[in-house]
Amino acid sequence: MKKHEKIALDSLLSRSSTDDLTSPAPKGDELETILSAVMRAPDHGKLRPWRLVLVHGEARVTLAERVVASMKRIDPDVPEKKIEKRYNRFSTMPLIIVLGMHLKPEDKIPLIEQELAVGAAGMNLLNALHAAGYGAVWVSGEITYDPVFAAELGFPAPHGLAGFFFVGTPKDEDHHSKRRPVAPYVTEWTGEPVSFGADKD
Incomplete structure (x- = not known):
């Protein structure tokens, strides 16, 4: 294995999610380079169904307010503590990247394949983001599937949201979670239905 290949593999093997973030977040040319990695995703039909919306500065507060409105619309009895936690997260993260889905249900490419892309x-x-030295976490929750909220962000049906990325610099440089062994999740097919160690109680 060549040195640059090992570096790339080590980066993949050391990535883990964190929302314990502070400034700075990537910006300018560095952010554009990071976002360019999205364009390398596997994409049957070359539909490029992903869309990215950057939210920073005061817009985070407005987004947090829309998040709360969505939560109350979905569940009028949502606990105040949950509202407060969600509002604080969305209004204070250094950078939020909304991942939208620009879907074409009428296309020959099955909808599920567009969503997988x-x-x-x-x-x-x-x-x-990890390779560039930043931390991030991909969050979703019930608000992700609220069509009213999605439309407010520019994704009216049949389009929608795939989640939100909180992005910044990890407060703890050693935030990586322990890597699970791969063996329970891999098996060899020999002609009969397979089973996995990870699925056994």
Whole structure:
């Protein structure tokens, strides 16, 4: 294995999510380079169904207010503590990247494959942020599937949201979680239905 290949693999193997973030977040040319990794996601039909919306500065407060409104619309009895936590997270993260889905249900490419391409784009984004030295976490929750909220952000049906990325600099440089062994999640097919160690109680 060549040195640059080992560096790339080590980066993939050391990535983990964190929302314990502070400034700075990437910006300018560095951010553009990171976002360019999204364009390398596998994409059957070359539809490029992903869309990225950057939210920073005062816009974070406005987004947090829309998040709270969505929470109350979904559940009028949502606990105040949950509202406060969600508002604080969305209004204070150094950078929020909204991952949207620009879907074409009428296209010959199945809708699920379009959605999977968006998911692959999101993973590329997480890996690129990590490789550049930043921390991030991909969050979703019930608000992600609120069509009213999605439309407010520019994704009216049949389009939608795939989640939100909180981005910044990790407060703890050693935030990486322990890597699970791969063996329970891998098996060899020999002609009969497979089973996995990870699925056994």
